[in-house]
Amino acid sequence: MDEFSLIERIAARTAARADVLLGIGDDCALLAPPPGQVLAVTADTLNAGVHFPAETPAFDIGWKTLAVNLSDLAAMGAQPAWCTLAVSLPHSQAAWLDAFADGLFALADRAGITLVGGDTTRGPLSLSVTAMGWVPAGQALRRDLARAGDEVWVSGVPGEAALALRLWQQGQLDVASVQADADLEAVRLRLLQPAPRNALGLALRGIATAAIDISDGLSADLGHVCRRSGLAAHLQLADLPSSPALQQLAPGEAAWPLQTAGGDDYELCFCAPAAAHAQVLAAAAQAAVPVSCIGRLEAGHGVHWVDGKGAAWHPSRPGYTHFSGV
Amino acid sequence: MDEFSLIERIAARTAARADVLLGIGDDCALLAPPPGQVLAVTADTLNAGVHFPAETPAFDIGWKTLAVNLSDLAAMGAQPAWCTLAVSLPHSQAAWLDAFADGLFALADRAGITLVGGDTTRGPLSLSVTAMGWVPAGQALRRDLARAGDEVWVSGVPGEAALALRLWQQGQLDVASVQADADLEAVRLRLLQPAPRNALGLALRGIATAAIDISDGLSADLGHVCRRSGLAAHLQLADLPSSPALQQLAPGEAAWPLQTAGGDDYELCFCAPAAAHAQVLAAAAQAAVPVSCIGRLEAGHGVHWVDGKGAAWHPSRPGYTHFSGV
Numbered sequence: 001m002d003e004f005s006l007i008e009r010i011a012a013r014t015a016a017r018a019d020v021l022l023g024i025g026d027d028c029a030l031l032a033p034p035p036g037q038v039l040a041v042t043a044d045t046l047n048a049g050v051h052f053p054a055e056t057p058a059f060d061i062g063w064k065t066l067a068v069n070l071s072d073l074a075a076m077g078a079q080p081a082w083c084t085l086a087v088s089l090p091h092s093q094a095a096w097l098d099a100f101a102d103g104l105f106a107l108a109d110r111a112g113i114t115l116v117g118g119d120t121t122r123g124p125l126s127l128s129v130t131a132m133g134w135v136p137a138g139q140a141l142r143r144d145l146a147r148a149g150d151e152v153w154v155s156g157v158p159g160e161a162a163l164a165l166r167l168w169q170q171g172q173l174d175v176a177s178v179q180a181d182a183d184l185e186a187v188r189l190r191l192l193q194p195a196p197r198n199a200l201g202l203a204l205r206g207i208a209t210a211a212i213d214i215s216d217g218l219s220a221d222l223g224h225v226c227r228r229s230g231l232a233a234h235l236q237l238a239d240l241p242s243s244p245a246l247q248q249l250a251p252g253e254a255a256w257p258l259q260t261a262g263g264d265d266y267e268l269c270f271c272a273p274a275a276a277h278a279q280v281l282a283a284a285a286q287a288a289v290p291v292s293c294i295g296r297l298e299a300g301h302g303v304h305w306v307d308g309k310g311a312a313w314h315p316s317r318p319g320y321t322h323f324s325g326v
Numbered sequence: 327m328d329e330f331s332l333i334e335r336i337a338a339r340t341a342a343r344a345d346v347l348l349g350i351g352d353d354c355a356l357l358a359p360p361p362g363q364v365l366a367v368t369a370d371t372l373n374a375g376v377h378f379p380a381e382t383p384a385f386d387i388g389w390k391t392l393a394v395n396l397s398d399l400a401a402m403g404a405q406p407a408w409c410t411l412a413v414s415l416p417h418s419q420a421a422w423l424d425a426f427a428d429g430l431f432a433l434a435d436r437a438g439i440t441l442v443g444g445d446t447t448r449g450p451l452s453l454s455v456t457a458m459g460w461v462p463a464g465q466a467l468r469r470d471l472a473r474a475g476d477e478v479w480v481s482g483v484p485g486e487a488a489l490a491l492r493l494w495q496q497g498q499l500d501v502a503s504v505q506a507d508a509d510l511e512a513v514r515l516r517l518l519q520p521a522p523r524n525a526l527g528l529a530l531r532g533i534a535t536a537a538i539d540i541s542d543g544l545s546a547d548l549g550h551v552c553r554r555s556g557l558a559a560h561l562q563l564a565d566l567p568s569s570p571a572l573q574q575l576a577p578g579e580a581a582w583p584l585q586t587a588g589g590d591d592y593e594l595c596f597c598a599p600a601a602a603h604a605q606v607l608a609a610a611a612q613a614a615v616p617v618s619c620i621g622r623l624e625a626g627h628g629v630h631w632v633d634g635k636g637a638a639w640h641p642s643r644p645g646y647t648h649f650s651g652v
Contacts, residue, residue: 021364025554026469027401027539028366030461033359038347040354041442043410043456047449075353084369086412086454116367123373123452128412128445130369130456135356143352213353228351 009097010085010115013105017114019081029116031082037134040078044068048125052192053168055176058096060192061127062103067194068215069131070111071266074201075213077141078133080113088123103193111198139205141270146210146229150271150297153280155197155289157243158218162262163250164191183245194266200291203283204270211270217261219303219315222269229271232300238308241292260305261315271297335423336411336441339431343440345407355442357408363460366404370394374451378518379494381502384422386518387453388429393520394541395457396437397592400527401539403467404459406439414449429519437524467530467537467596472555476535476597476623479606481523481615483569484544488588489576490517509571520592526617529609530596537596543587545629545641548595555597558626564634567618586631587641597623 011024022030033039046065048054066083073080085104089097097120108115113131164187167173172184175192179185197213204211210229212221226233240259250258272280277293284291305313337350348356359365372391374380392409399406411430415423423446434441439457490513493499498510501518505511523539530537536555538547552559566585576584598606603619610617631639 022466022468027398027537028368028404028459028466030402030466030468031365031367032463033363033365037359039357039359039365041357041408041410041458042354043412043444045412045414045445045447045449045454047414047447050448072353076356078354082367084367084456086369086371088371088373088452117369117456119369119371119454121371121373122376123371124450126414126449126452128371128454130410130443132367133354137358140348140354140356142348142356211353 010101010118013101014115015109020114020116023116031116034134036136038137038140040073040076040133040135040140041130042069042072043128043130044072045126045128053175056192057176058099059103062100063107063193065127065129066104066107067196067266069129070107070113070196070198071194071213071215073131073133074196074198075141075211075268076135077139077201077205077211078135079202080111080131080133080198082116083113083129083131085115085118086128087118087120088126089120090122090124111196141201141204141208141211143210143212143225144228146225146231146271146297147273148231148297148299149274150209151274151277151293152222152233152235152269152271152295152297153291153293154218154241154267154269155200155291156265156267157241157246158214158265158267159246159255159258159262160187160190160243161194161264162258163187163246165264167249183248186243186245187249191264194264196266197268197289199287200268200284200289203287207276207279207283208270208272211268214265214267214269215263217263218269219260223303225269225271226301226303231297233295233297233303235295235303235305237305237313239292239294241290256313257316336427336444339427340441341435346440346442349442357442360460362462364463364466366399366402366459366461366466367456368395368398369454369456370398371452371454379501382518383502384425385429388426389433389519391453391455392430392433393522393592395455396433396439396522396524397520397539397541399457399459400522400524401467401537401594402461403465403527403531403537404461405528406437406457406459406524408442409439409455409457411441411444412454413444413446414452415446416448416450437522461531465531467527467534469536469538469551470554472536472551472557472597472623473599474557474623474625475600477600477603477619478548478559478561478595478597478621478623479617479619480544480567480593480595481526481617482591482593483567483572484540484591484593485572485581485584485588486513486516486569487520487590488584489513489572491590493575509574512569512571513575517590520590522592523594523615525613526594526610526615529613533602533605533609534596534598537594540591540593540595541589543589544595545586549629551595551597552623552627552629557623559621559623559629561621561629561631563631563639565618565620567616582639583642
């Protein structure tokens with residue numbers, strides 16, 4: 001399989017969008033911007049053995065490569081539009097590439113994002129996506145516009161992806177196979193096929209004051225919002241969402257480090273005025289994404305947790321700071 | 327050096343642009359599109375040992391990583407605006423990253439393109455850029471709009487980069503050191519620091535009917551234009567531009583395979599009506615880039631060369647088809 005059949009293999013599967021004036025096959029793609037909007041751009045890379053176990057199925061790698069970038073668009077409140085893809089593959093493997101594309105396009109078609117260019121090169125397995133989306137001027141969900149008094153919210157159940165990673169590291173979870181145990185299978189899919197919260201990000205335009213996606217752990221990522229907005233977060237461990245899988249596999253306090261400092265969740269953490277509490281719940285219902293209010297922002301700095309008795313508690317590690325992420 | 331100092335190291339060096347509403351440091355950059363224009367997007371990856379010798383200096387890797395993408399914008403007639411960068415590095419090396427950034431930003435500042443996001447990860451050395459630019463609607467230099475009767479032009483001197491690569495493979499050129507011999511140094515810099523022809527691409531808007539950049543070799547790349555436009559190219563070897571370095575290091579017919587099938591030149595090959603001959607020369611003079619008329623497009627298909635006596639000649643290889651390029 002040479003360069004040109006690789007190209008055709010991928011280009012043939014891209015979905016049509018009316019704003020793609022010229023797609024894959026020229027020096028550049030040509031794309032029509034919608035009027036009155038601002039372009040949101042993000043880029044993230046996944047490397048084998050660093051960002052996912054080497055034995056991860058190709059479908060899941062394709063899904064997650066796009067998911068982590070869609071999650072950044074979600075955290076900005078941007079409508080996904082286009083993406084580019086750089087694939088480095090050790091060998092020219094049609095079957096691997098097809099399965100990878102199955103995962104990538106399964107999510108791309110769901111999110112309405114179209115591949116408009118890219119590059120397939122020989123090299124150690126590495127996947128880079130640059131994703132582009134649109135948000136009306138002034139409505140982007142930035143990190144630096146949270147306000148004192150805002151409530152702090154989180155979507156879904158942070159901690160399940162970190163739980164899956166730990167179980168894999170302990171030899172208790174095979175990431176490459178469907179698990180017979182329903183709880184194990186639930187956390188496996190949370191790690192391999194995270195669901196980016198684009199519908200929620202769009203629904204929170206005009207309601208949330210700030211948002212970030214949870215890639216490095218809830219405390220670490222909310223810490224960026226606090227730092228950029230010049231505020232402190234005060235949070236209740238008792239208000240953290242849980243799940244049957246977390247309760248079964250990391251009962252009680254064992255869940256706290258996962259929930260507060262686990263990475264790879266791709267949930268949204270966002271802030272909104274307390275007066276907008278009902279609006280947040282309505283937006284979440286519209287997006288069909290569960291959300292939980294876990295605390296409040298105040299003057300000061302740092303991210304502060306208290307347990308059910310009001311005693312201060314600190315995550316055992318500050319979240320992922322792997323060698324990554326501009 | 328952890329994730330955040332890497333981020334700060336790169337973000338601190340990005341040039342300001344008024345259309346960057348929010349740069350590196352949030353989930354996405356926010357960018358203001360100019361009115362009435364179309365977004366041109368391209369993505370290219372360079373891997374150590376595949377796209378450049380492992381001993382290539384970091385400065386040159388930074389330069390070339392951006393140059394190959396700027397060249398695609400040039401071939402589309404698009405004004406460079408923004409880019410994202412994905413760097414995979416085996417180890418966290420501040421000195422290497424600084425030298426790499428020196429090369430990248432030397433060219434970025436010259437071209438007026440601003441880094442707006444990216445990702446630095448641990449892994450085998452690999453560099454991916456997605457570049458974005460703008461072109462007025464209807465003025466892009468596509469591959470599929472050449473017309474029968476058009477003249478075929480090429481910028482600069484294709485073949486010098488391939489000559490440098492061959493000399494390196496033969497142990498006659500050290501890519502990591504300034505060469506005492508002026509001709510050797512000239513071709514070394516052509517391989518390591520190609521000059522993307524953005525000024526020429528912009529000057530050719532409204533004049534050229536089609537354009538492509540020469541990354542895989544003149545014959546192979548012009549072949550894409552012929553195929554997409556449904557035409558044949560008839561070209562004269564005698565009209566190919568040469569240089570003191572080529573004449574010295576690959577005299578006479580020895581230059582032909584390099585000139586017609588060598589890759590990595592990042593010159594532009596473009597087509598324009600014969601009636602626009604003087605306009606092309608004026609545009610090239612305005613851009614301060616030498617151009618040569620090397621033949622003509624006619625009905626038919628394929629790329630056909632003749633020597634000084636009118637005899638048909640075929641390149642010894644069809645251009646790079648390394649495992650690459652969507």
